Amino acid sequence: xxxxxxxxxxxxxxxxxxxxxxxxxxxxxxxxxxxxxxxxxxxxxxxxxxxxxxxxxxxxxxxxxxxxxxxxxxxxxxxxxxxxxxxxxxxxxxxxxxxxxxxxxxxxxxxxxxxxxxxxxxxxxxxxxxxxxxxxxxxxxxxxxxxxxxxxxxxxxxxxxx
Numbered sequence: 001x002x003x004x005x006x007x008x009x010x011x012x013x014x015x016x017x018x019x020x021x022x023x024x025x026x027x028x029x030x031x032x033x034x035x036x037x038x039x040x041x042x043x044x045x046x047x048x049x050x051x052x053x054x055x056x057x058x059x060x061x062x063x064x065x066x067x068x069x070x071x072x073x074x075x076x077x078x079x080x081x082x083x084x085x086x087x088x089x090x091x092x093x094x095x096x097x098x099x100x101x102x103x104x105x106x107x108x109x110x111x112x113x114x115x116x117x118x119x120x121x122x123x124x125x126x127x128x129x130x131x132x133x134x135x136x137x138x139x140x141x142x143x144x145x146x147x148x149x150x151x152x153x154x155x156x157x158x159x160x161x162x
Contacts, residue, residue, distance in 0.1 A: 002084070002093045004102060005036055006128050007115035007154075013124025014099060018051045021121040025151035028144060029115045032156060033096075036113060040092035043083045045101040049074065062086050064101060080104045099126040111160050112136060118153035137162050 007029055008014045013021055024030070041060040046068055055061040055073040062075045062083045070076055075086045080101070087093050094113075095105040106129055114131070136159040143155050 001111065002095065002105070002109040003111040003113050004095045004105060004109050005033060005113040006097065006102060007033075007117060008128045009117045009124065010120050011124065012128045012130055013121050013126070014097065014102075014128050015126040016121065016123040017125065018047050018098075021124055022117060022119075022152060026115070026117065026154060028150050029117075029154065032115065037092075037094045037096070040094050041087040042094050042096045043080070043087075043101065043105070044096045045098050048097040048101070060088055060091055080108070084108075099128065102128055109161075111158065114157045114159065116155045116157055118155075131159060135162060136160070 006014060007020070007026070009021060015021060037056070038058040041062060042056055043062045043064065046063055046065040049063045049071070060075070061073060062077060063071060064078065064080060064083050065076055066078060068076050077083050077086055084093065095101060095109060112131065138157060139160050140158045141155050144150060144153065146153050
């Protein structure tokens with residue numbers, strides 16, 4: 001199964017200046033991401049990899065790049081199709097960004113695992129494609145109120161292709 005895992009604000013903003021909009025203000029979302037993707041294969045673009053600065057532990061890391069030749073601990077490919085082909089057998093596949101990679105993958109994934117942040121970040125310069133409910137069916141939603149760790153209300157929402 002191929003899944004996009006993404007967090008976005010009310011205007012589908014996902015990033016600014018190659019970083020998350022909410023920085024580290026949603027640790028519950030970071031833990032959710034880690035729990036969901038550990039053991040799987042994560043596919044990302046070079047900007048996403050650069051913003052993380054290292055391969056994610058416990059996952060097969062695949063970076064799509066037109067120019068990078070090799071990165072220690074990472075499989076580097078030049079297309080989404082090559083990334084899918086590189087996924088080791090029996091691993092779940094997660095597309096983790098950024099914006100261009102999400103756009104490329106949207107027509108080929110089975111599910112979207114979204115964190116919908118109840119805020120608007122005007123500095124957003126990278127966006128996710130709005131969810132088209134004629135294509136995607138919402139199958140679960142779990143609401144979380146802001147608290148002393150998470151600075152925003154947010155929902156974990158799972159969509160599957162109709």
